[in-house]
Amino acid sequence: MAKTGAEHLKSLQDGRVVYLNGKLVDDVTTHPAYRNAVGAAASLYDFQAHPDNIDWMTFESPTSGGRVNRCWQLTKSYEELVARRRAIEGWSRLSGGWLGRSPDHIASSMVGQVMGLPVFEKHSKERAGALMDYFQYARDNDIYMTYVIINPQADRSKSVSEHDDEFLATGVVDEDAEGITVRGAKMLGTGSIMANEVLFANIQPLRPGEEKYAISFAIPMNTKGLKVMSRRSYEESATSSFDYPLSSRYDENDALVYCDDVKVPWERVFIYKDTEAARGQFQDTYAHYMQNYQAMTRLMIKMQFQVGVARRMCETIGTIGIPSVAEKLGHMAAQAAMVEGLVYGMESGGGMFNGYYVPDRNLMYTAQVLTQQLYPEFITSMRELAGGGLIMLPSSAEDFADPDLNRYINATQKSAIGSAEEKVKFMKLAWDCIGSEFASRHTQYEMFYAGAQFVTRSHAMRTYDWDRSAELVDSILDKYSLSDTIGGDKIAAE
Numbered sequence: 001m002a003k004t005g006a007e008h009l010k011s012l013q014d015g016r017v018v019y020l021n022g023k024l025v026d027d028v029t030t031h032p033a034y035r036n037a038v039g040a041a042a043s044l045y046d047f048q049a050h051p052d053n054i055d056w057m058t059f060e061s062p063t064s065g066g067r068v069n070r071c072w073q074l075t076k077s078y079e080e081l082v083a084r085r086r087a088i089e090g091w092s093r094l095s096g097g098w099l100g101r102s103p104d105h106i107a108s109s110m111v112g113q114v115m116g117l118p119v120f121e122k123h124s125k126e127r128a129g130a131l132m133d134y135f136q137y138a139r140d141n142d143i144y145m146t147y148v149i150i151n152p153q154a155d156r157s158k159s160v161s162e163h164d165d166e167f168l169a170t171g172v173v174d175e176d177a178e179g180i181t182v183r184g185a186k187m188l189g190t191g192s193i194m195a196n197e198v199l200f201a202n203i204q205p206l207r208p209g210e211e212k213y214a215i216s217f218a219i220p221m222n223t224k225g226l227k228v229m230s231r232r233s234y235e236e237s238a239t240s241s242f243d244y245p246l247s248s249r250y251d252e253n254d255a256l257v258y259c260d261d262v263k264v265p266w267e268r269v270f271i272y273k274d275t276e277a278a279r280g281q282f283q284d285t286y287a288h289y290m291q292n293y294q295a296m297t298r299l300m301i302k303m304q305f306q307v308g309v310a311r312r313m314c315e316t317i318g319t320i321g322i323p324s325v326a327e328k329l330g331h332m333a334a335q336a337a338m339v340e341g342l343v344y345g346m347e348s349g350g351g352m353f354n355g356y357y358v359p360d361r362n363l364m365y366t367a368q369v370l371t372q373q374l375y376p377e378f379i380t381s382m383r384e385l386a387g388g389g390l391i392m393l394p395s396s397a398e399d400f401a402d403p404d405l406n407r408y409i410n411a412t413q414k415s416a417i418g419s420a421e422e423k424v425k426f427m428k429l430a431w432d433c434i435g436s437e438f439a440s441r442h443t444q445y446e447m448f449y450a451g452a453q454f455v456t457r458s459h460a461m462r463t464y465d466w467d468r469s470a471e472l473v474d475s476i477l478d479k480y481s482l483s484d485t486i487g488g489d490k491i492a493a494e
């Protein structure tokens, strides 16, 4: 049997400390700020446990023998990588790609870390052993993980150790025979309210002397001293599913995470005070590539969804037959298909890494660089296609309940393809995709979840096959020379 939604919901009633609107949240599974998003997360597990889906969504854990999601699979061939991606797609489809940090994101990162175990072994055999034991535990229990790998944005002109508060970012306060004590914050943990455990790490560059921040560990969300400071909930402010179909269901939330002297046992510590290992954890293993390959697979589904919304919008307002509108839609369809092509390219262009079959990392960074620019452009295109119809809408579903208003709505909300109710229903969905606070947060997410542009572009620069390009340039340069030109034949033959 695979993990079910009910099991996941029960696991979240664990006494975790989550703050919202100045209060402590009792139970994230029932709180009006989170319950639907938590329910959406739980439904992922019900989907995988369903008899129709269990074979393609899960595989047999080599350690427990139980069925767990394929996101935990250490792929050994192209076919396994594709089968694993189909499971990622399966989950992603359930929300139209709007759950960015479904459990397969950090599981993919963990898989990538285990694929690069030698990086941890070089750091410390003991810490590498802790990582492997933890991975098996997380896989065998199909644990929902989140991660916090970026230090709080405070004053980016200063390095992490230059701030007045030594423990602005999470760092080591103390150690003893049982483990380490950590204090300080990490910038954002998406999905913290609905995850079982959180991985702490430091992906940003560290200088010599900043070893106390060069740590990585995983702890349950209910660990003593761990505080989750939730951002505003869009689910809570959504007036109804009819008015905010996405905000009310898929607001996975993001939270600043603070360690108020949290004790972490040694068996949960994977990197300890080693700046080179902290860097290598993401870039020398396959963590960064696997986690963002998952993200691109999810974005592929979201782009398919968004282009569907764009087309329906043009059908609704009767502009679909206008040549320039159709041309714009064709361009958007090509942009959506490009993401799909890049995902398939990552897979077919992949290769072996420490005995595992992995996606092509440069194509993954290519996709990131292009899509963090493409997504806001795509949203602007959708706004251009929409006009004011997205705003010319009844204030809420309640308006339909009043007989007079209902008559006026039917008289005014005309559409090229359906009833007033159908138009309002669809236009409210479209607004939640491109204009609501939820939609706006998603644009910020797609622009930043994998790092600012200067970061992803530097990765693209680092991983591109420059030798291949240099060889091509040299192959032409080698065909002629100044001495040949001056000495005789001015145009060298091929």
Ligand SMILES: Cc1cc2nc3c(=O)[nH]c(=O)nc-3n(C[C@H](O)[C@H](O)[C@H](O)COP(=O)(O)OP(=O)(O)OC[C@H]3O[C@@H](n4cnc5c(N)ncnc54)[C@H](O)[C@@H]3O)c2cc1C
Pocket: 101, 146, 147, 148, 149, 150, 152, 153, 156, 187, 188, 189, 190, 191, 254, 441, 444, 445, 448, 449, 450, 451, 452, 453, 454
């Ligand atoms: C919705 C959302 C969800 C997120 N979820 C998570 C999560 O679950 N886990 C997690 O760990 N992180 C998460 N993040 C954080 C994310 O990883 C960071 O936002 C990202 O790495 C960029 O870091 P930053 O926000 O500190 O921006 P900064 O690094 O401060 O950059 C901001 C801007 O400043 C400029 N800039 C700064 N430094 C330079 C430089 N050296 N060179 C050139 N320009 C520069 C650029 O214009 C840049 O775009 C999330 C972010 C968002 C928006």
